[in-house]
Amino acid sequence: DAKTTQPPSMDCAEGRAANLPCNHSTISGNEYVYWYRQIHSQGPQYIIHGLKNNETNEMASLIITEDRKSSTLILPHATLRDTAVYYCIVRVALLSGGSNYKLTFGKGTLLTVNP
Amino acid sequence: GAVVSQHPSWVICKSGTSVKIECRSLDFQATTMFWYRQFPKQSLMLMATSNEGSKATYEQGVEKDKFLINHASLTLSTLTVTSAHPEDSSFYICSARERLQGHEQFFGPGTRLTVL
Numbered sequence: 177d178a179k180t181t182q183p184p185s186m187d188c189a190e191g192r193a194a195n196l197p198c199n200h201s202t203i204s205g206n207e208y209v210y211w212y213r214q215i216h217s218q219g220p221q222y223i224i225h226g227l228k229n230n231e232t233n234e235m236a237s238l239i240i241t242e243d244r245k246s247s248t249l250i251l252p253h254a255t256l257r258d259t260a261v262y263y264c265i266v267r268v269a270l271l272s273g274g275s276n277y278k279l280t281f282g283k284g285t286l287l288t289v290n291p
Numbered sequence: 292g293a294v295v296s297q298h299p300s301w302v303i304c305k306s307g308t309s310v311k312i313e314c315r316s317l318d319f320q321a322t323t324m325f326w327y328r329q330f331p332k333q334s335l336m337l338m339a340t341s342n343e344g345s346k347a348t349y350e351q352g353v354e355k356d357k358f359l360i361n362h363a364s365l366t367l368s369t370l371t372v373t374s375a376h377p378e379d380s381s382f383y384i385c386s387a388r389e390r391l392q393g394h395e396q397f398f399g400p401g402t403r404l405t406v407l
Contacts, residue, residue: 212398214335217382217401217403218400218401219295219297219384219386219398219399219400219401220335220384220386220398221398222395222396222397222398225395263334278325278337278340279325279337279386279396280337281327281334281335281336281337282334283334284334
């Protein structure tokens with residue numbers, strides 16, 4: 177399994193961009209990078225995923241380096257409600273072809289957005 | 292996005308009793324469901340993976356006779372904690388994925404189990 181490394185915690189001022197880094201130096205060519213977040217005592221919430229190209233949706237942007245060994249999740253305008261643990265996950269294929277997989281969670285980054 | 296519900300949201304039981312937790316996909320058919328456990332201040336740990344109509348696949352170290360998983364329909368999976376003990380107290384989270392959804396895996400809100 178490709179492991180991920182994230183800083184245990186980060187702080188961000190409300191209204192500013194939050195940039196959450198993730199290292200996944202052992203990622204394989206056909207493995208995706210997923211980001212989820214978990215607000216206290218709730219189930220994880222999907223944010224975004226990517227393979228090679230940068231991705232953007234209504235929640236965030238995902239920047240993946242050209243060598244795919246690291247990525248950065250960007251919350252462009254952080255709010256207090258974005259305070260959560262953010263998990264960077266590399267999708268592990270259970271069967272060849274990638275149609276079945278499981279998500280293995282690491283320790284994540286606790287992002288605290290301050291007023 | 293797709294919605295996954297869990298019931299109950301919290302439960303308190305006496306040691307030695309069994310507890311059943313339901314997980315439902317509300318607007319899609321979940322061909323695969325996952326059960327996770329999360330202890331305080333720790334990350335989610337995958338317990339088992341189940342495909343509709345077949346036996347669950349348990350992760351190493353998870354007792355299949357203690358944590359019974361049934362995925363009898365495309366919208367419902369149940370986790371039964373048999374003969375619960377205080378060390379089974381935890382936050383149990385289910386997750387579901389539809390074959391046609393492709394990449395996203397949708398999580399339920401979790402069930403807080405406290406065993407006295």
